[in-house]
Amino acid sequence: MKLYHWSSKILANYTVGDIIVMARNDEEARDKVFELFKPLEDGNPFEDSYLQLLQMNYDADFMEAYIEKLNELREDLNQEPTILTSGVALIEGGS
Numbered sequence: 001m002k003l004y005h006w007s008s009k010i011l012a013n014y015t016v017g018d019i020i021v022m023a024r025n026d027e028e029a030r031d032k033v034f035e036l037f038k039p040l041e042d043g044n045p046f047e048d049s050y051l052q053l054l055q056m057n058y059d060a061d062f063m064e065a066y067i068e069k070l071n072e073l074r075e076d077l078n079q080e081p082t083i084l085t086s087g088v089a090l091i092e093g094g095s
Helices: 026-036 049-056 062-078
Strands: 002-007 018-023 082-084
Touching (some): 026 062, 049 062
Antiparallel strands (some): 002 082
C-alpha cells in the first residue's frame, strides 16, 4: 500500500488542509475520501456548520451549497496526489 497526499482547498479553512490516505492505488484512495465526505455529521473531518444550519432550517439553498462543497472536494481530488512509498514523514506547521 502507498500513502496518497492532496493539499486541500476544501479543508484549508479549518486547518492546514491535507488529505492523506493509505490505499493500493489513487482510485481507491479517492473512493475512501468520498466515503468519508459527510459534512452534516458532527466530528466528521468535512463537518460544515453552515451546511448543518441550512439543513436544520430547511433552507432552499441547502442543496446548492452541499453540491458546491462536494464539487470543491472533487476539484481537490482531481489534482495528482503526492505518493509516498517509503521513509514516510509528515511535517506540518503554521504561522
